[in-house]
Amino acid sequence: MIRYAIKRLLLAIPTLFVMLTAIFVLVRLVPGDAAAVILGDQASEASLRALRTTLGLDQPVYMQYLSFIGDVLTGDLGRSLSSGRSVGQEVLLVLPYTIELTLAAIVIGVALGLPLGIATAVRRNGWVDYAGRLISLVGLSFPAFVSGILLLIVFAIQLGWFPVLNSGSSGDPIERLRNLALPAFNLGIIMMAYVVRVTRSSMLGVLGEDYIRTARAKGVRPGRLVIRHALRNGLIPIITVVGLYFGTLIGNSVLTEIIFNRPGLGKLILGALNARDYTLLQGLMIIFAICVIAVNTLTDLAYGLVDPRVKYK
Amino acid sequence: MGAAVSSSPARPGGLWLAFSKNRLSWVGLALLAIIIIVAIFAPLIAPYDPLEQNIVARLEPPSAEFLLGTDSYGRDVLSRLIYGTRISLTVGFIAILIAMTIGSMIGILAGYVGGVFDQIVMGLLDVMLSFPTLLLGLMIAAMLGASLENLIIAIAITEIAPFARIARAPTISLKQRDFVEAGRALGFGPVRIMGVHILPNMISDVVVMSSLWMASAIRTEASLSFIGLGVPPPTPTWGSMIREGFENILDAWWLAVFPSLAILLTVLALNLLGDALRDAIDPKLRAE
Numbered sequence: 001m002i003r004y005a006i007k008r009l010l011l012a013i014p015t016l017f018v019m020l021t022a023i024f025v026l027v028r029l030v031p032g033d034a035a036a037v038i039l040g041d042q043a044s045e046a047s048l049r050a051l052r053t054t055l056g057l058d059q060p061v062y063m064q065y066l067s068f069i070g071d072v073l074t075g076d077l078g079r080s081l082s083s084g085r086s087v088g089q090e091v092l093l094v095l096p097y098t099i100e101l102t103l104a105a106i107v108i109g110v111a112l113g114l115p116l117g118i119a120t121a122v123r124r125n126g127w128v129d130y131a132g133r134l135i136s137l138v139g140l141s142f143p144a145f146v147s148g149i150l151l152l153i154v155f156a157i158q159l160g161w162f163p164v165l166n167s168g169s170s171g172d173p174i175e176r177l178r179n180l181a182l183p184a185f186n187l188g189i190i191m192m193a194y195v196v197r198v199t200r201s202s203m204l205g206v207l208g209e210d211y212i213r214t215a216r217a218k219g220v221r222p223g224r225l226v227i228r229h230a231l232r233n234g235l236i237p238i239i240t241v242v243g244l245y246f247g248t249l250i251g252n253s254v255l256t257e258i259i260f261n262r263p264g265l266g267k268l269i270l271g272a273l274n275a276r277d278y279t280l281l282q283g284l285m286i287i288f289a290i291c292v293i294a295v296n297t298l299t300d301l302a303y304g305l306v307d308p309r310v311k312y313k
Numbered sequence: 314m315g316a317a318v319s320s321s322p323a324r325p326g327g328l329w330l331a332f333s334k335n336r337l338s339w340v341g342l343a344l345l346a347i348i349i350i351v352a353i354f355a356p357l358i359a360p361y362d363p364l365e366q367n368i369v370a371r372l373e374p375p376s377a378e379f380l381l382g383t384d385s386y387g388r389d390v391l392s393r394l395i396y397g398t399r400i401s402l403t404v405g406f407i408a409i410l411i412a413m414t415i416g417s418m419i420g421i422l423a424g425y426v427g428g429v430f431d432q433i434v435m436g437l438l439d440v441m442l443s444f445p446t447l448l449l450g451l452m453i454a455a456m457l458g459a460s461l462e463n464l465i466i467a468i469a470i471t472e473i474a475p476f477a478r479i480a481r482a483p484t485i486s487l488k489q490r491d492f493v494e495a496g497r498a499l500g501f502g503p504v505r506i507m508g509v510h511i512l513p514n515m516i517s518d519v520v521v522m523s524s525l526w527m528a529s530a531i532r533t534e535a536s537l538s539f540i541g542l543g544v545p546p547p548t549p550t551w552g553s554m555i556r557e558g559f560e561n562i563l564d565a566w567w568l569a570v571f572p573s574l575a576i577l578l579t580v581l582a583l584n585l586l587g588d589a590l591r592d593a594i595d596p597k598l599r600a601e
Contacts, residue, residue, distance in 0.1 A: 014436070015436060015439075015440050018437055019440055022440075026452055026453065026456055027456065029453075029456040029457060134337075137581065137584050138577075138581060140584060141528065141532075141577055141584050142577060143532045143536050143539075143580070144536075145535075145536060145539050145555065146535070146573040146576055149555065149559060149562070149569045149570075149573055152562065153562065153569070153570065157562065157563065157566070164563070244443070247443055247444060247445040247448075248445060248446070250448065251447035251448050252447070254447065254448070254540075255536060258540070259559070269448075269451070270540065273455050273540070273542075274541075281452070281455065285448075285452055288444070288448060289444070292443050292444055292445075293440075296439075296443050
């Protein structure tokens with residue numbers, strides 16, 4: 001296991017480099033002079049030159065690349081052009097909100113999706129199966145901002161059960177939960193849709209195995225059969241999906257935070273975008289890239305831990 | 314698309330049979346047909362000019378005169394919705410066509426060449442796959458600037474990786490088949506073998522998946538338009554209509570709700586169709 005883990009961790013290093021290089025290239029795709037784009041048409045030549053020096057744009061490209069990689073490796077992600085705070089500080093300010101939201105969404109998604117997925121597999125081709133599949137397909141079809149707006153209109157504006165304007169930072173725990181409920185549910189139903197699909201196909205695969213038939217022949221009760229014998233073995237793909245879904249979850253949380261006016265990484269990206277704060281955008285991209293690689297690696301490691309066959313591949 | 318799939322020599326009539334047995338696939342197909350007809354005949358169907366402003370009829374709720382109400386410039390929501398269909402389908406279709414072409418080429422090349430080249434390419438694709446589609450599209454669109462062409466480029470890039478993966482797997486099994494070996498023995502170059510012998514035999518797998526990814530492309534387009542990185546106003550797009558509706562959400566719910574339902578129906582139709590097609594080409598599922 002340790003050898004597998006080391007190999008997997010070493011594999012993450014080239015991936016990270018490719019990702020960093022891609023981000024470097026992407027940021028330099030800004031057409032024309034980046035300094036002029038940031039400062040606008042009215043900027044004086046002196047301030048343009050000053051900004052170019054700050055951003056290192058007066059250096060040759062390979063020097064820019066080397067100092068970019070060097071900065072990232074030493075943990076320096078740059079400073080926000082608009083607030084002057086370091087990218088790390090900006091992220092730490094809003095990170096708790098995003099973590100709170102994504103964790104709540106994962107809990108809701110798994111709590112709703114796992115039982116429904118099992119039910120669709122056990123009652124295959126029955127009405128539960130059809131309903132479950134349709135629900136999950138509708139869930140997959142919703143762009144996060146569409147479902148968010150519909151939830152907002154129905155539950156916050158029409159029924160008034162939840163606040164329309166989210167303060168997010170309220171100290172009162174009940175108020176905080178009320179603020180969290182709709183956005184978490186919005187992300188949770190999309191998560192649920194993924195979990196239902198994977199659980200269904202994974203359980204269908206496992207339920208057809210010989211050892212399930214053996215257990216059934218031995219007289220194991222149906223409930224115990226599904227939970228103890230089938231689910232435990234069908235769980236591996238489900239774990240993977242929760243891991244893989246992380247990226248989608250982050251993407252969708254951007255839209256969800258905009259709709260429900262919650263502070264978080266999504267709002268931070270949008271703010272950086274509107275303010276043409278390219279250093280903040282670049283820093284955020286790097287952080288996302290690192291997060292995605294870390295979660296991928298962890299998912300693979302978890303996979304190896306749950307299924308001993310994996311590490312011999 | 315149906316013709317391309319059923320004419321594939323590797324998979325005779327069984328595909329069509331498996332597809333047509335699935336009731337949900339017909340729902341998807343019918344929905345999609347209606348949406349395409351609406352897009353093509355938009356000028357004939359739309360009751361008003363989607364760009365015509367009417368100061369006296371601002372934020373009118375749905376009525377007999379304006380079936381889905383009007384927006385804050387007094388423009389007819391139904392007409393804008395109908396014209397918006399064109400943008401969504403055009404962006405989705407062209408982006409997927411580009412992604413399919415580039416992705417398939419990468420996938421076939423990686424699968425055919427194999428070895429270290431294959432490992433490097435697949436490693437890169439894994440990275441692209443794991444990066445959130447929306448964020449990648451958002452970054453590219455933000456860097457390039459908001460326009461129809463840039464939007465298509467950004468979305469096409471986000472969808473290349475899945476196509477490459479799908480194209481690679483059948484290529485690896487096909488290149489060991491006798492007819493490819495025979496072609497090589499006859500002295501055909503690798504380009505000819507990949508293009509003439511491998512591509513026609515795996516194209517159905519790729520085309521089938523394209524409806525699922527077109528759903529994803531349309532979702533990304535709507536999301537980027539909603540954020541403000543889509544086709545610039547006053548062109549009606551569903552995402553930007555929802556954005557405007559969101560700004561007036563407290564006093565004009567219809568502005569956001571109808572384009573939301575339009576996106577949902579379109580993506581659902583493509584997903585229903587794609588799911589049915591995928592199940593149909595999966596021999597494991599077909600056998601049952």
